[in-house]
Each structure stands twice: as C-alpha cells, then as structure tokens.
Amino acid sequence: MLQREPAAPTPSSAPGQAVDAAGAGPAIGEQPDGATIDGRSARWETHREERRRALIKAARRAIHRLGPDASMEDIATTAGTSKSVFYRYFGDKSGLRQAVGAVVIKQMQDTLAAARQKATQPREGVTAMVAAYLEMAQTSPNVYFFATIPADGEGRPSGELSGFFDSVTAMITEPLRHLLGDPESTLLGYWPTAAIGLVRTTGELWLQAPVDTAKPDSAAMAQQISAWLFDGVGQVLSASPTTSTTAEG
Known part of the structure; x- marks a missing residue:
C-alpha cells in the first residue's frame, strides 16, 4: 500500500512578519528583530x-x-x-544515485580509514583497506553498483565516487612515502593511482563472479590483490608449478 507524503506545515503569518515569494511563511532572517x-x-x-x-x-x-x-x-x-x-x-534517477552514493561512499571512507589506522606497516594497511572495501561492497553488490555506475557513461568515476577514490589514493600514498625513498618523487603519484585502478577493477570482477568453491573469500582476495601490488605478477608466476616445469624444460 503506497504511503501518502506528509503535508507541509501550513504557512501563516502574523502582522509585521515577512512572507517569502513561495508563500511558505515568514522568510528566514526577516523578522522585525532581524x-x-x-x-x-x-x-x-x-x-x-x-x-x-x-x-x-x-x-x-x-x-x-x-x-x-x-x-x-x-x-x-x-x-x-x-x-x-x-x-x-x-x-531524477541521477540525483537519487548521487544521494545513495554519498551515504555509501561516506560509510566506506570511514571504514577504510579505521582499517588503515589499525595497521602498523604500509603493506598491512593496504591489505586491510582492500579487505574492508571488498567486505562492504559484498554486503550488497546491487547497491554498490547502483551507487558507482559512472554518470558520464564513459567508465570514469564521477561525483561522490570520484572523491572517494581520490581520498583512498591519499590514504594509500601517505604510508608509502618512506618506501619510495624521495617524498617529492613524481613516482609517488603513479603507484597509488594505478593501485586504485587494480583494486577497483579486480574487486568488481570478484563481486560479479559466481559463488563456487574456487572463488576466494574477501580476506583471501585482499591478500592476493596486495601481493600483486607489492610483489608484482612475476613472483606469482614463478611460484606456479606449471611455470617452473616449463622453465626447467
């Protein structure tokens, strides 16, 4: 059964009180005492x-x-x-998407910031943030994708989502400064931004993958993404039995 929208408070005005153009009652700040x-x-x-x-x-x-x-x-x-x-x-629907996105993104920002604060090492912090991101998105992939579908239709994050990834990039950048040596190095700007792309793309593919015994849970997926970010794919390949056998042959 549909709910009726509550009626607005009935406007009225007393002598000496200004009424705004919409007839919504005394205009704010225009009372006699000012x-x-x-x-x-x-x-x-x-x-x-x-x-x-x-x-x-x-x-x-x-x-x-x-x-x-x-x-x-x-x-x-x-x-x-x-x-x-x-x-x-x-x-319109875009406005609703932005409103839902603002709430979802704020919750994710707070959760990721808390995850990072508990970590003592850069790699631990990144892994914790990735895990928190995956866990929150997994609670409702439908809401996640509704809130994060780019409004420009070109695959680029926009609105609240753009600000969210900017803030996560900043959170990743800070604990990595000493690892990259020169805090002012231009390299510092490349890795975190690229990392965000890897985390988001991998995470969304993981969310859409069917649930089966081969699908890793959020913690295992976060560990794997962190390994790709910090160790690269080379160590993953070198640890593969197939790769080792091929190299030896």
Whole structure:
C-alpha cells in the first residue's frame, strides 16, 4: 500500500512578519528583530531532511532486492511510496544515485580509514583497506553498483565516487612515502593511482563472479590483490608449478 507524503506545515503569518515569494511563511532572517529564525521554517527543513534520509534508506533496501538497474518507479513501489515523491526529493534517477552514493561512499571512507589506522606497516594497511572495501561492497553488490555506475557513461568515476577514490589514493600514498625513498618523487603519484585502478577493477570482477568453491573469500582476495601490488605478477608466476616445469624444460 503506497504511503501518502506528509503535508507541509501550513504557512501563516502574523502582522509585521515577512512572507517569502513561495508563500511558505515568514522568510528566514526577516523578522522585525532581524535575528530570530522562523520556527516553522526550521521545523519544515528538519522534516524534509529526515524524510530524505528515510527515502535514501528505503531506496537502498529496494535496490538491494531489485538490482542496480531498477527503475525509479520500481524503487518507489518497493519502498512503499510513489515515484513523484522520489522526483520531488532527488530530481531524477541521477540525483537519487548521487544521494545513495554519498551515504555509501561516506560509510566506506570511514571504514577504510579505521582499517588503515589499525595497521602498523604500509603493506598491512593496504591489505586491510582492500579487505574492508571488498567486505562492504559484498554486503550488497546491487547497491554498490547502483551507487558507482559512472554518470558520464564513459567508465570514469564521477561525483561522490570520484572523491572517494581520490581520498583512498591519499590514504594509500601517505604510508608509502618512506618506501619510495624521495617524498617529492613524481613516482609517488603513479603507484597509488594505478593501485586504485587494480583494486577497483579486480574487486568488481570478484563481486560479479559466481559463488563456487574456487572463488576466494574477501580476506583471501585482499591478500592476493596486495601481493600483486607489492610483489608484482612475476613472483606469482614463478611460484606456479606449471611455470617452473616449463622453465626447467
């Protein structure tokens, strides 16, 4: 059953109080004393923000069930409201994607930062952050892909996602300064950025892979990605029985 959107607080004005152009009641900051914020306006803004947060939460649950390609109408129906309500609060599907992305990305940033803080060595920190990233994405691949589908259609991260990977690049860069020798070296800018590409691409392939006995769990996948980043593929190949037999033959 669809929920009706709560009505806005009824506007009114008392003598001497200014009313804004939209007729929403006394304009903020225009009371006779010039200092008091209108209480009705403040309550309405609080209501709108609370309603917006509730809609984002409901949208995440709906997307988790429906998949990242769900339409606004299906998302609204599953969330128990109408499509017009989502358009009123978010403008369009891109606006909803940005709103969901902002919440998801903030949670991931906080989790990755906490994982890094617990580590004592650069490699340990990177491995912990990769593991945290994979674990969070795995809790709902549908929501992850909905929030991270590039808006420009060209495969580049945008909006909240772009800022997220920028912040993760910075988190990876700092503990690696002493490993690269010269803190001012231009090489410092290459490795972390390339590492982000490897982590994201590998992680998303891992998320989409079917679950079977051959699929590693998040911890094992994080260890493998970290090995590729720090040791390169050469050591992985040299440890392979097939490669060793071929080299000896």
